Amino acid sequence: MKASHRLLALLVAAIWGVNFVAIELGLRDLPPLVLTALRFVAAAVPLVFLVPRPSARLRYVVAYGLVLGVLKFGALFTALAAGMSAGLASLVLQAQALMSVLLAAAVLGERPARAQVTGVLVGSVGIGLLAIHSGGHASVIGFVLTLFAAASWALANLVMRASDETRPLSLLVWSSLVPPLPLLGLAGVVDGGQAVLDAITGLSWRGVLAVAYVAYVSTLVGFGIWNRLIAQYSIARVAPFSLLVPVFGLSAAWLLLDEPVGPTELAAAATVLAGLALVVRRSTADRNNATDASEGREPEYAPAATA
Template sequence: MDEPRLNGVKPRHAALAVLVATIWGVNFVAIELGLRDFPPLLFSGLRFLAAAVPALFLVGPPRVAWRWVVAVGLVLGVAKFGFVFSGMHAGMPAGLSSLVLQSQAVFTVVFAAVLLRERPRRTQLVGIGVASAGILVIALDYGVGSPLGAFLLVIAGAACWGLSNVITRHAKPPDALSFIVWVSAVAVLPLFALSLLIEGPSADLAALRGFDWSGAAALGFVAWVSTLLGFGLWGFLLREYDASTVAPFSLLVPVAGMLSAWVFLGEELTVLRCTAGLLVVAGMASTAIKPRDRVPVLT
C-alpha cells in the first residue's frame, strides 16, 4: 500500500521540509549571537570557509561555467551576506531580518523582467504591491528611534539575493548542492579582504583571539546546520518532488525566524509587525516567477 500523502507530499518528507524551514529561521538567531563575537564581514567569511572546506572534498565540480560560479559567489556570498550581516550588526533585529530578507522574491521578479525580459504576470505585480506594502509598514515601524541604515542594508541584501537568483536561473546548475559549495568557496577570500579593509586587522585579530564556545556554536550552526544540512535536505526534497511542491515550505522561514527571535532573544512581536509579516509572506507567495525553477533559499 502506498504511503499516505499530504497535498502530494509524504508525511515524513513534509516533516523534513518543515525542519529545514525551522533551521533556516533559527539561523537568524545564530547569526545574531555570532555577531556578538565577530565583526560582520569576518563572521560571514568564516561561515563560508567552514561550509566550503570539508564539503569541497565530498562534492564534484560545479558542472557550469566558472564565470557563473564566480558571479554568484560575489553577488550572493559576498554582497548579500555582507549587507545582511552588517545590517544585523548595525541593529536590525534577527526576526525582522528574516522577514525583510524575503523581499528577495520581489527583486527576483524585477531583475528577471529587466535582464531576462520575462514579463511579470498580473498576479506577480499584485504580489509585489502587497509585499512592498508590508515592507513599508516594517520600515515605518522600525524607523522610529532605530537606525534606518540597518534596515536599508538588509534590503540591499535582499536585492543582491534577487539578482543572484536570476544569475543562477540563467546558469542552470545541474547539481545545486555542489554549486553552492563552490559558490561558498569563492566568497571566502573577498570577504576576508573586505573585513581587513573595513573592519580592520586589529578588530579581526581581537575577535579570533577571543574565539570561545559561544562563537564556535554560532559559527557551526550557520555553516554546517543551516548551510550544509539544510541545503542538503532541501536538495533531497527537490529531487523527490517538483519545486512547485517544495517551495511553499520556504514561506515558513520568516515565521520560524520571528518566533525564535521572540523566544530566544526577547524580540517584540507587535500586532503591527505580525500584520506586516502576513503582507510580506502573502505577497511573496504570489511572486514566484516559475515554480519549477524556484531557487532554494540559502540563509
C-alpha cells in the first residue's frame, strides 16, 4: 500500500474514532434508528443528484445499503442506546478486522500473508486488553448487537470488494437511499410513530450537528476513502487499519468528554500499533518485491494473491 494511502487509512481511523463521541451526543436527542435513518438521508441528498450512478450491478448497491445501513449501523446505534458505552463499542466493533480477513479468504479466495494474520491477531489482543480494562457497564443485548454490527461491517466490506465498483463514492451515495425507509419503519415499530415524528420535528442543534458529522464526515468522507482503498487493495491490507479506531476513540473521549486514559490503555494502544505495523510492513514488502520483479530481479518471496 502506498504511503499516501496509509495516511488516508489513518485519517479514516481518526474520523471514525471521533464518530463515537458524535453518536453519543446525537443519541441524547434522537432514538437510535431515527438517528441512523437521518444519517443516510443526509448522506444521499443532494449528492444523489450530482454524482453518476454506480458502475456495480443494482443488487450490490441494494445489498451494500442494507448490510451497512440497516444491519451494521442500525445494530450499533441501538446497542449504544441500550447501554453499550461508546468507548467499549469502539473496541468490540473492531472485531470486524479479523472477521473481514477470514471472510475474504473463505469467499473471495484472498490469501492473507502470515504477517498480516499475525498483525490482526496482535492488534486484536490490544483491543481485548482495552475492553477488559474498560470496565464499561454494557448490557448483554448491547454487547451482542455490537458484535452483530462488527459481522455486518465485515460483510459490507465483502460486498464492496465483490461489486468491482469503479466509483466508490457513487456506490456510497446511491446505496444511502436504501436504509432510511426500513430504518424509519423499524423505528415506528420500536418507538412508536408519534415518537419518531416528534424526534424529527423537534430536532435540536446538537442533533443537527451530530447528524452532520456522522453523515458527511464519517459516512461520505470516511467510507468514501475506505471503499476506495477496499476496491484497490485486498481486504487483508485495509481492514486492519480499523484497529486504530479505538485508539483515536479513547483519545477523543479524553479530549472532549474528559474520560481518563491510564497506563493500561496506553500499553494496549501500543500493542494495536505493533499489530498494525506488521500489516503495513508486509504491504511495503509486497510492493518492493513487485518492483524488483518488474526490473528483472527475483523477489525474495511471492506476494499474497488477491482477488
